[in-house]
Amino acid sequence: MNATTTANGHAEGHAGGHPDHGHQPAGLMRWLTTTNHKDIGTMYLWFSFAMFIVGGCMALMIRSELFQPGLQIVKPEFFNQLTTLHGLIMVFGAIMPAFVGFANWMIPLQIGASDMAFGRMNNWSFWLLPPAALLLVLSMFVPGGAAAAGWTLYPPLTIQQGMGMDMAIFAIHILGMSSIMGSINIITTILNLRAPGMTLMKMPLFSWTWLVTAYLIIAVMPILAGVVTMTLTDRHFGTHFFSAAGGGDPVLFQHIFWFFGHPEVYIVIIPGFGVVSQVISAFSRKPVFGYASMVYAIAAIGILSFTVWAHHMYTTGMPISAQLYFMYATMLIAVPTGVKIFNWTATMWRGSLSFETPMLFAIGFIFLFTLGGFSGLVLAMAAVDVQMQDTYYVVAHFHYTMVAGALFSAFAGAYYWLPKWTGHMYNEKLGKVHFWLSFIFFNMTFFVQHFLGIAGMPRRIPDYALQFTEFNQISTIGAFGFGLSQLLFLYIAISCIKGGEKAPAKPWDGAEGLEWEVPSPAPHHTWVVQPIVK
Amino acid sequence: MALATLAEVAWADYQLNFQEPATKLAREVYDLHMMMMYICGAIFVGVFGVMFYSVFKHRKSSGRTAATFHENTTVEMVWTVIPTLILIAMVWPVTKTLIAMRDASSADITIKATGYQWKWGYDYIKGEGEGIKFMSVLSTPRDQIEGRAPKGEHYLLETDNNVVVPVGKKIRILTTAEDVIHAWFVPAFAVKQDAVPGFIRDTSFRAEREGIYRGQCAELCGKDHGFMPIVVEVVSAEKYAVWVAGQKKKLAAAAEDPQKVWTLGELKQRGETVYAQNCAACHQPTGKGLPPAFPAIDGSKIATGPKEAHLNIVLNGKTGTSMQAFDKQLSDTDIAAVITYERNAWGNHAGDMVQPADVKAARQ
Ligand code: HEM
Numbered sequence: 069m070n071a072t073t074t075a076n077g078h079a080e081g082h083a084g085g086h087p088d089h090g091h092q093p094a095g096l097m098r099w100l101t102t103t104n105h106k107d108i109g110t111m112y113l114w115f116s117f118a119m120f121i122v123g124g125c126m127a128l129m130i131r132s133e134l135f136q137p138g139l140q141i142v143k144p145e146f147f148n149q150l151t152t153l154h155g156l157i158m159v160f161g162a163i164m165p166a167f168v169g170f171a172n173w174m175i176p177l178q179i180g181a182s183d184m185a186f187g188r189m190n191n192w193s194f195w196l197l198p199p200a201a202l203l204l205v206l207s208m209f210v211p212g213g214a215a216a217a218g219w220t221l222y223p224p225l226t227i228q229q230g231m232g233m234d235m236a237i238f239a240i241h242i243l244g245m246s247s248i249m250g251s252i253n254i255i256t257t258i259l260n261l262r263a264p265g266m267t268l269m270k271m272p273l274f275s276w277t278w279l280v281t282a283y284l285i286i287a288v289m290p291i292l293a294g295v296v297t298m299t300l301t302d303r304h305f306g307t308h309f310f311s312a313a314g315g316g317d318p319v320l321f322q323h324i325f326w327f328f329g330h331p332e333v334y335i336v337i338i339p340g341f342g343v344v345s346q347v348i349s350a351f352s353r354k355p356v357f358g359y360a361s362m363v364y365a366i367a368a369i370g371i372l373s374f375t376v377w378a379h380h381m382y383t384t385g386m387p388i389s390a391q392l393y394f395m396y397a398t399m400l401i402a403v404p405t406g407v408k409i410f411n412w413t414a415t416m417w418r419g420s421l422s423f424e425t426p427m428l429f430a431i432g433f434i435f436l437f438t439l440g441g442f443s444g445l446v447l448a449m450a451a452v453d454v455q456m457q458d459t460y461y462v463v464a465h466f467h468y469t470m471v472a473g474a475l476f477s478a479f480a481g482a483y484y485w486l487p488k489w490t491g492h493m494y495n496e497k498l499g500k501v502h503f504w505l506s507f508i509f510f511n512m513t514f515f516v517q518h519f520l521g522i523a524g525m526p527r528r529i530p531d532y533a534l535q536f537t538e539f540n541q542i543s544t545i546g547a548f549g550f551g552l553s554q555l556l557f558l559y560i561a562i563s564c565i566k567g568g569e570k571a572p573a574k575p576w577d578g579a580e581g582l583e584w585e586v587p588s589p590a591p592h593h594t595w596v597v598q599p600i601v602k
Numbered sequence: 603m604a605l606a607t608l609a610e611v612a613w614a615d616y617q618l619n620f621q622e623p624a625t626k627l628a629r630e631v632y633d634l635h636m637m638m639m640y641i642c643g644a645i646f647v648g649v650f651g652v653m654f655y656s657v658f659k660h661r662k663s664s665g666r667t668a669a670t671f672h673e674n675t676t677v678e679m680v681w682t683v684i685p686t687l688i689l690i691a692m693v694w695p696v697t698k699t700l701i702a703m704r705d706a707s708s709a710d711i712t713i714k715a716t717g718y719q720w721k722w723g724y725d726y727i728k729g730e731g732e733g734i735k736f737m738s739v740l741s742t743p744r745d746q747i748e749g750r751a752p753k754g755e756h757y758l759l760e761t762d763n764n765v766v767v768p769v770g771k772k773i774r775i776l777t778t779a780e781d782v783i784h785a786w787f788v789p790a791f792a793v794k795q796d797a798v799p800g801f802i803r804d805t806s807f808r809a810e811r812e813g814i815y816r817g818q819c820a821e822l823c824g825k826d827h828g829f830m831p832i833v834v835e836v837v838s839a840e841k842y843a844v845w846v847a848g849q850k851k852k853l854a855a856a857a858e859d860p861q862k863v864w865t866l867g868e869l870k871q872r873g874e875t876v877y878a879q880n881c882a883a884c885h886q887p888t889g890k891g892l893p894p895a896f897p898a899i900d901g902s903k904i905a906t907g908p909k910e911a912h913l914n915i916v917l918n919g920k921t922g923t924s925m926q927a928f929d930k931q932l933s934d935t936d937i938a939a940v941i942t943y944e945r946n947a948w949g950n951h952a953g954d955m956v957q958p959a960d961v962k963a964a965r966q
């Protein structure tokens with residue numbers, strides 16, 4: 069892709085002429101009031117990493133308790149609070165904001181826009197996050213403790229909980245508002261602020277994936293907000309949506325929740341697809357194979373994701389006809405997912421490959437995400453799922469998709485764009501070490517959980533029968549290894565911000581896209597004059 | 603402690619696949635899973651064979667320049683259609699097994715399994731053994747859980763009363779729950795069915811081999827979700843008949859004279875057992891509860907105040923909290939005993955008694 073830029077298009081462009089430059093508040097006020105997409109993107113990324121550490125500490129407490137049979141470290145009721153908060157924080161506090169951070173930073177750069185469409189709303193959508201996170205974390209210290217019904221929040225268990233549950237509900241409302249605002253911003257930016265010549269079908273895949281994701285978010289977050297509000301009114305205002313005694317149905321909650329929940333899992337992974345597509349192409353020095361079919365596959369996944377929700381509910385006792393329908397629909401969604409994997413493989417085929425850290429994480433992503441896809445396929449088979457549902461097999465499945473999937477793609481993206489963000493190259497050696505440690509410890513933690521699930525160990529239990537001991541011990545050791553390895557990432561990122569080899573505008577020779585035409589670090593204002601894409 | 607842990611590690615035999623199936627359908631599920639493993643394994647090797655060939659052969663460091671192709675409609679069609687066909691081939695046998703699994707008709711024996719926080723109640727409602735009912739509670743001692751005693755072989759997978767069924771007979775299980783959602787899960791039968799409060803669902807199995815099969819609740823149901831196992835004993839027809847006769851005798855013996863007047867000592871003694879089995883999980887053996895989730899009984903307003911309020915909360919529970927209604931779970935005598943116990947244990951000295959007849963009257 070080529071862009072002609074006028075002399076003040078970037079680099080020197082912001083040196084003068086624009087009155088607001090250089091007059092922004094300094095210190096804390098700068099961050100509180102900023103409407104700059106790069107500042108906001110940076111804050112999203114830091115926030116998400118902080119939440120990742122908080123959620124990670126909870127995970128390590130869970131794994132410590134599960135190191136041995138018996139109750140040693142935490143009480144069962146606290147254990148349930150930990151699993152619940154871990155899930156909510158990782159999904160809504162770590163993974164989703166991480167990709168919104170990428171979107172903020174990269175979408176304007178990629179499509180040649182000078183900023184996001186709605187700067188103030190952008191600021192607001194970030195600053196909603198910290199209070200929501202605070203509500204979740206502080207709920208651990210209120211009477212009765214935090215919500216302890218699992219991140220899926222099934223009633224009637226949620227009706228029994230203390231005020232921690234209400235705090236979680238409000239946190240979800242706020243997080244939902246934040247994601248919806250972020251999405252409106254992204255959609256408007258992509259649809260209206262593309263540079264002349266940047267047609268939709270020329271748009272980099274990362275921006276494409278976010279366009280689909282943003283629509284998914286707008287479609288389903290209100291559903292989640294609605295269903296938790298129904299829980300709230302059942303708890304306090306005498307409604308009986310989910311109580312059979314009052315004419316309601318507890319399973320109704322599950323239908324509504326998963327109507328949100330399945331698209332949600334794609335919200336988590338689709339931007340990762342975009343990152344990986346671009347990284348694979350850059351380090352294969354070859355254009356993405358089947359760009360058009362990639363776009364169609366993403367759109368197809370987005371649409372189909374609304375039609376499969378009850379595959380999470382095979383054991384609730386729905387009629388056989390519904391079970392069969394959801395099974396067939398779920399199998400169908402595996403086809404576009406498969407297409408993406410074939411396309412990535414074909415992109416690498418006969419390329420000129422090199423294996424810098426982003427590429428390692430991208431290949432690690434494809435490898436492990438495919439395993440997660442296969443276990444998803446096994447779970448989709450309703451007859452087999454009866455054995456697996458609510459066991460550790462499901463835990464293994466979704467960690468292969470969410471950690472080895474979404475998180476690994478976020479790392480791939482972070483290493484890929486760090487030079488653009490900071491103006492320095494990160495330490496390549498340490499980056500590779502980070503990858504290999506993550507890869508090994510990830511598998512050590514989660515691969516064995518497949519065996520636990522198949523052998524019948526239920527999920528969300530603080531104590532287990534003796535035959536599950538060995539695999540749990542391996543898993544716990546792996547988890548600590550994985551957790552500690554992430555501190556290495558923190559070190560790499562900070563040293564890259566502080567210094568290191570100067571990064572050229574385009575540090576990766578195979579990379580394509582407008583973002584590589586602005587200097588590194590990307591100046592505070594870019595594309596003040598729109599580039600023209602030929 | 604360390605030694606005990608080591609010993610446990612040495613015993614436990616780890617396992618890579620499903621538990622040995624004990625029903626025809628569980629075997630089918632086992633085979634389906636193996637089929638999936640082979641197919642997915644083959645695809646995996648195929649795709650990553652190609653990718654790793656690329657990784658090793660198409661390296662920049664070995665001086666390769668990249669090809670420029672980026673599209674091929676035929677190839678893309680092929681790899682869309684072939685996976686679709688493979689999926690259709692996989693889904694066919696699964697459909698057959700699923701339909702068979704969901705057929706719970708023409709059962710020989712029907713048992714209702716009711717989930718409570720945190721135990722299972724069983725009612726034999728049809729077939730041989732009709733009328734038998736009992737509660738089934740984890741029997742692993744607290745000391746083992748808290749590490750004060752070495753763990754037994756069936757740690758956490760043992761109950762005081764096992765479900766007993768005859769071999770080769772089709773057993774239909776109706777599931778429901780009293781408080782929150784639970785799930786009745788026995789891996790060796792490939793049976794898992796949510797127990798939803800206010801609704802009745804069903805599932806079934808026909809065990810082919812005698813033996814003891816162990817499972818656990820499989821839906822998060824609160825604090826002691828990990829501590830409500832399911833143990834099914836599959837026995838021969840003769841043994842089953844003997845068990846049924848024994849249970850019937852027990853039930854008859856348990857049906858006390860409702861008019862009998864008990865002494866305070868008798869009630870307290872019986873109440874202590876009832877309390878330990880039904881209330882201690884939440885209100886704790888010490889009566890101190892786990893506030894604020896579970897209030898203390900020791901010194902509580904209700905347990906030291908008028909009897910009527912105390913009877914009311916135990917019989918009817920309190921909606922919106924985990925305090926469940928015990929009217930259907932416990933007999934008049936048991937309720938009388940446990941209330942009397944609560945009013946006169948620890949620091950409570952109400953000094954009064956609740957007689958079974960009072961409970962009977964309060965039920966109306
Ligand atoms: C080939 C694609 C996929 C298929 C066929 C698939 C299938 C399934 C099925 C059938 C379940 C329900 C299992 C059960 O509860 O018994 C499930 C659970 C789950 N999946 Fe997937 N999945 C796929 C991809 C993904 C992706 C991409 C993600 C997220 C990035 C994901 C995240 C999850 C999560 C979080 C759960 C568990 C939810 C819970 O119960 O807490 N899956 N998947």
Ligand SMILES: [Cu+2]
Nearest residue numbers: 330333379380
């Ligand atoms: Cu799903």
Ligand SMILES: [Cu+2]
Nearest residue numbers: 819821823827
């Ligand atoms: Cu449970």
